[in-house]
Amino acid sequence: MKGRRRIAGWKDKILFTPGPLTTSQTVKQAMLRDLGSRDVEFIGLVKDIRNKLLELGQVSPDQYTTVLMQGSGTFGLEAVVSSTVPPDGRLLVIVNGAYGRRLAAIASVLRIDTATLEYAENTTPDLREIADTLKTDGKITNVSVVHCETTTGIVNPIREIGEIAAKYGAKYFVDAMSSFGAVPIDLAECKIDYLVSSANKCIEGVPGFSFILCRLNSLKETAGYARSVSLDLLGQYQGLEKNGQFRFTPPTHALAAFRQALAELEAEGGVGGRAERYRRNYETLVGGMRRMGFTEYLKPEDQGYIITSFLYPDDPNFSFEKFYESLNQKDYVIYPGKVSDADCFRIGNIGRIFEADVKALLAAIAETITEMGVKLKYTLQGSKFPRVRS
Ligand SMILES: Cc1ncc(COP(=O)(O)O)c(C=O)c1O
Known part of the structure; x- marks a missing residue:
């Protein structure tokens, strides 16, 4: 996780949000x-x-x-x-x-x-x-x-x-x-x-x-x-x-x-290099979330690789506040939904975050869901990577 490590004695949370975003230590030092x-x-x-x-x-x-x-x-x-x-x-x-x-x-x-x-x-x-x-x-x-x-x-x-x-x-x-x-x-x-x-x-x-x-x-x-x-x-x-x-x-x-x-x-290869990292973050996230049984709000063909809205699981044990708080305590910050006609939460792929961070977030989500007693249905599309717009 080049460039984003913690200043001694501090433990910054990782921001999977639309902003403010996680930045590199060198950017902060500048x-x-x-x-x-x-x-x-x-x-x-x-x-x-x-x-x-x-x-x-x-x-x-x-x-x-x-x-x-x-x-x-x-x-x-x-x-x-x-x-x-x-x-x-x-x-x-x-x-x-x-x-x-x-x-x-x-x-x-x-x-x-x-x-x-x-x-x-x-x-x-x-x-x-x-x-x-x-x-x-x-x-x-x-x-x-x-x-x-x-x-x-x-x-x-x-x-x-x-x-x-x-x-x-x-x-x-x-x-x-x-x-x-x-x-x-x-x-x-x-x-x-x-x-x-x-x-x-x-x-x-x-x-x-x-x-x-x-x-x-x-x-x-x-x-x-x-x-x-x-x-x-x-x-x-x-x-x-x-x-x-x-x-x-x-x-x-x-x-x-x-x-x-x-x-x-x-140094990352300009817009193309950054797009590649964010797209990889996105694919890892959506692949992992689907495998757990979460569903995206948008059709894959309309979805970009910047941020993804996921529907709340259809289980009375799910509460967004508890889900958010539990992830927050594990140092992962996600975001509430903003959609008017569906209950969603959002996870961003942008900022100084890498595939390893996304995998760590997925593990924390799996743990949190188990703690909450939420049951998710595995969907057939789970293992397929979606195609996204660019
Ligand atoms: C598309 C879009 N427009 C406008 C804004 C507002 O930007 P700010 O919160 O920096 O004023 C945001 C923030 O996330 C955004 O994503």
Whole structure:
């Protein structure tokens, strides 16, 4: 378990969650610095991070730029929604989970004219309906969707939706919070104008800021659109371009950790290497859970390798609170479900966790289930590895 071991005297729990995530010791150690926000070293670090993120998005600095934004991922989302929809614009939000609903909620608080297309949480959006909506509703100027809906783990077809948005001349915004860095995304090919992710997801930095990859031509058209000072996307970009500095106090320690996290991503073989580890975590997890008799909420063909929702076992002895607490006492942190119409819990495969950690979690789950007296039915599909979307 390279890179994730415990500091003497501490025993960190392993986080099988959608975030915050387990990080390597070297990433944490990189924070043991006090960098001045106007220091040349810090300005160089910010520049390197911005460039490296463009490489991960497979785009060139002629066409795209990276804007770093203080705060968690939601602050980055709110920056895009509040700064890129024209004052008289209309936003189409495609929803099949809690994070899609959050985008619509952000737009509603900002009093942005919004249309939503809602789908069941175990269903990918209907591309024909999206095209029809854009065709008939001529007022839509912006379209947004979540890539991996962390509510369930479903992966939405961002390339196909991007093609539709481009066909109807709408700006296209993707919340790739839980996928960027571990699922290959070519922004230009997917026709993405804005993509948001954050420091403590698949790049395995610590929490503290989000980042937005922006198509330069689109961003430069947004003068006067911002509905917030601190979350003004164009303002933040202009500040960073002017002198390489943040407009307001930057998360210096989180940025130092992020530079180390990017180096560790590269050492692992970049997005491809990380995808391979997470996919192996996923296959080990789902194979083991199925063998015990657990069932996933999603159909395998819609499921990504980032996070998996499992249905509660059909046994009166099962209580999620007891299950969670018992695993927690064994140092494994899982996550409650977020699905509206089914009782589920979630297990994430992302962060500094390896196949051996997943196997240890599976052993702890088997022990916990026995302690609780829960009986699970072995299913025939148990031994077969599912095919997942990427
Ligand atoms: C897809 C998605 N969008 C948005 C968020 C919100 O990010 P944060 O909690 O960092 O604000 C998350 C967090 O897990 C997410 O998975």
